[in-house]
Amino acid sequence: MRITEFKDPFTGRTGIYLFTLDHLERQLIFRNDSDFVFGVNTLALGVLKHKVRVLCYALMDNHIHLLLAGTYPACLAYYRWVLHRLALMLGHRYGVSGVLRWKASDIQAVTDDRMLLNEVCYLLRNGYKARIDSPFTYRWTPFECYFNPYLPLLRGDALPTGREGKRVFCTQEPFPSDWEQVGGRILNKFFVDYRAVEQRIGSGLVLFDRLRRYDLESIVAETHGVAERITFTDSEMQEKIRTLCRNEWHVDSLHQLGRKDLLRLARTLAHRHGASKKQISRLLGIDPAVLETAL
Numbered sequence: 001m002r003i004t005e006f007k008d009p010f011t012g013r014t015g016i017y018l019f020t021l022d023h024l025e026r027q028l029i030f031r032n033d034s035d036f037v038f039g040v041n042t043l044a045l046g047v048l049k050h051k052v053r054v055l056c057y058a059l060m061d062n063h064i065h066l067l068l069a070g071t072y073p074a075c076l077a078y079y080r081w082v083l084h085r086l087a088l089m090l091g092h093r094y095g096v097s098g099v100l101r102w103k104a105s106d107i108q109a110v111t112d113d114r115m116l117l118n119e120v121c122y123l124l125r126n127g128y129k130a131r132i133d134s135p136f137t138y139r140w141t142p143f144e145c146y147f148n149p150y151l152p153l154l155r156g157d158a159l160p161t162g163r164e165g166k167r168v169f170c171t172q173e174p175f176p177s178d179w180e181q182v183g184g185r186i187l188n189k190f191f192v193d194y195r196a197v198e199q200r201i202g203s204g205l206v207l208f209d210r211l212r213r214y215d216l217e218s219i220v221a222e223t224h225g226v227a228e229r230i231t232f233t234d235s236e237m238q239e240k241i242r243t244l245c246r247n248e249w250h251v252d253s254l255h256q257l258g259r260k261d262l263l264r265l266a267r268t269l270a271h272r273h274g275a276s277k278k279q280i281s282r283l284l285g286i287d288p289a290v291l292e293t294a295l
Contacts, residue, residue, distance in 0.1 A: 008072040010071075012072075014069065014071055015069070015071070015109060016055065016068070016109070016110040016116060017068050017069075017075045017108065018065065018067050018068075018107070018119050019066040019075070019079045019106055019107055020063070020064075020106050020247060021063050021065075021100065021106060022063060022106070027062065027096060027099045028061050029061065029062060029063070029064065029086055029090065030059060030060075036140050037183070037185045038086075038170075039064070039086065040059065040140065040185050040186065040188075041184075041185065042082055042085045042086065043057055043066070043191065044179075044186040044190065045085075045171055045173060046081055046082055047191050048173050048175075048176075049081065049173065050070075050074055050075075050077055050081065051071070051074045052070035052074050053069040053070060053193040053196060054066065054068060054142075054191055054192050054193060055067040055068065055069055055116075055192070055197050056119070056120045056141070056142060056197065057123065057141065057192075058123040058127075058140065060127075060130060060140070064086075065122075065123045065126065066079060066082070067110070069193065069196065079106075085170075086100055108246070108250070113201070113202075116197070116200050116201070117200075117201050117206065117207070117210065120146075120197060120201070120207070121207070121210045121211055122243060122247070124141050125211065126138070126141070127140070127141065129272075136211070142194065145192050146194050146197060146198060146207060147198060147203075147208070154189065156180035156181050156187050157181055158181075159180065159181050176190070237273065237275055240269070241269070241283065241284075244268060245257070248265075249261055262284060263286070263290075263294045266280050266286060266295065267295060269283075277291045277295060
């Protein structure tokens with residue numbers, strides 16, 4: 001697939017792009033902590049080879065999100081290199097091949113600061129969205145980097161050098177002498193350009209307030225037990241619908257979905273977000289009788 005198949009609004013200038021590898025339905029990319037560590041280190045190693053900046057990322061067991069800054073060809077080269085490294089890992093560790101394939105619809109240009117805030121929050125919320133952990137404590141995003149006055153105090157161990165470094169990180173590339181790691185994982189602060197995100201967002205209050213209610217919802221769920229349903233207002237559910245349309249189907253509105261995808265969206269809202277049939281019917285415009293058989 002040629003890079004000209006993606007319409008780049010920045011026309012050769014430095015821009016910001018969200019790369020999303022769709023959920024793998026029958027396969028996992030990361031099966032344990034060792035796999036996730038390999039994934040994080042791959043993102044770090046990539047910035048040494050490509051002229052890109054990693055603004056944010058989210059690694060999930062069956063998909064990934066990368067928010068990158070640079071020219072489109074450089075960002076695409078980085079994304080493809082990351083997928084190649086992960087494919088090699090899957091082949092070497094699990095004998096799996098042919099599951100990590102990118103397409104032009106994986107890519108979305110981020111054109112303003114509001115959109116940047118939304119995408120950063122979306123990535124940081126992925127752990128909560130999957131009901132794994134709070135946005136503040138999910139381990140496979142760089143949340144700890146943003147607006148953190150204590151970040152300079154976060155220290156690790158020096159990276160191994162020579163043959164040991166090449167063995168641990170599966171690379172021939174030399175590392176910057178000031179990079180550090182904890183448990184074999186390169187610290188986010190050395191390769192994530194969190195300062196660029198902070199400058200564009202402007203305030204930690206804006207970021208944290210956007211994330212906070214999702215964290216509180218997970219606490220409520222734990223307090224009342226797994227059977228307690230978390231309810232969302234229509235406006236909150238509409239935001240989830242917009243996010244799902246953008247990230248699952250790469251469209252701007254649910255009105256661009258066909259009947260089959262609209263019903264799939266209805267099932268997602270019911271099973272993942274606890275939406276009632278009445279709320280789904282109201283927000284999606286689906287006849288209640290149809291929902292009775294679809295859900």
